[in-house]
Amino acid sequence: MKIIDGKATATEIKSEIKSIVAKMIDEGKRPPHLAAILVGDDPASQTYVNSKAKTCQDVGFTSSLYRQEADVTEAELLKLIDFLNNDHEVDGFIVQLPLPKHISVQKVLNSVAPHKDVDGFHPVNVGRMLLGEPTYLPATPFGIMQLIERYGIETEGKNCVVLGRSNIVGTPMGVLLSRNASPGNCTVTLCHSRTQNLKAIAANADILIAAIGKPGFVTADMVKDNAVVIDVGIHRIPSDKTKSGFKLTGDVSYDEVASKCSYITPVPGGVGPMTIAGLLLNTLKAAQKEITY
Numbered sequence: 001m002k003i004i005d006g007k008a009t010a011t012e013i014k015s016e017i018k019s020i021v022a023k024m025i026d027e028g029k030r031p032p033h034l035a036a037i038l039v040g041d042d043p044a045s046q047t048y049v050n051s052k053a054k055t056c057q058d059v060g061f062t063s064s065l066y067r068q069e070a071d072v073t074e075a076e077l078l079k080l081i082d083f084l085n086n087d088h089e090v091d092g093f094i095v096q097l098p099l100p101k102h103i104s105v106q107k108v109l110n111s112v113a114p115h116k117d118v119d120g121f122h123p124v125n126v127g128r129m130l131l132g133e134p135t136y137l138p139a140t141p142f143g144i145m146q147l148i149e150r151y152g153i154e155t156e157g158k159n160c161v162v163l164g165r166s167n168i169v170g171t172p173m174g175v176l177l178s179r180n181a182s183p184g185n186c187t188v189t190l191c192h193s194r195t196q197n198l199k200a201i202a203a204n205a206d207i208l209i210a211a212i213g214k215p216g217f218v219t220a221d222m223v224k225d226n227a228v229v230i231d232v233g234i235h236r237i238p239s240d241k242t243k244s245g246f247k248l249t250g251d252v253s254y255d256e257v258a259s260k261c262s263y264i265t266p267v268p269g270g271v272g273p274m275t276i277a278g279l280l281l282n283t284l285k286a287a288q289k290e291i292t293y
Contacts, residue, residue: 001258004147004265010273013146014059017280021060032287033062034118035084035093039077040070045096055276061283074103078111085113091286092118115293118282129172132179134291136282141172143274144230148183153228153263160186161205163212169232170211210251218252226262232271
């Protein structure tokens, strides 16, 4: 069993990006600029945005944060998005989710200019992903594909099962692993809450992607011997064994599953750090105008 070290891989990617940014600056170009819009005071969102800002600083990016109160109107938020769409100094930006209930998430995501949509959520970018055209990929699936590629995990002809069909992780993972590319060329089964015989389907997977949002959902009887297991979940659960009174765990029951796997991602330190790495790679593409619309 080999542990897929997302933290180390993200550090490697950040080092590569830092070198590219230094070269850009040496050539008289400005560094890539990533902005974020944060609405309200959700603790998890604040932690992610703060981590993003620190990482931007580490690799030489410019980073901006636009904070909005939780009662900001949809019209005011759309006006801010329009401003960033037209700010030539900003290469890409994200609107941190979740948003307050009075704001339409889809309307907000659709209002982000596709060429600045470094989260990869705009319908234009989703469509380009489906067609296999150059685009910004959703950050977490992009990060997972980087892990698979950099660890040399064989995907061609493999049976892949994805647990969870969200637009942010599950569905794009199914698309990326099934398309004619490397990594890719898997036969993909996308499972969800209505899937029958889910345990039996999962137990036949050569590659199992757990993004179902339930702590410890994947148990040993759901994992084939020598399977590759990618755990996307992250949950804060009570624990009497830590000073903080809680611990982080994923969608996989790691202790009972790990010994059966050829590769497995831990939580924390697996997929999590790769999400920000994916976002940085997208922003670098935006700054270098790699993708044309």
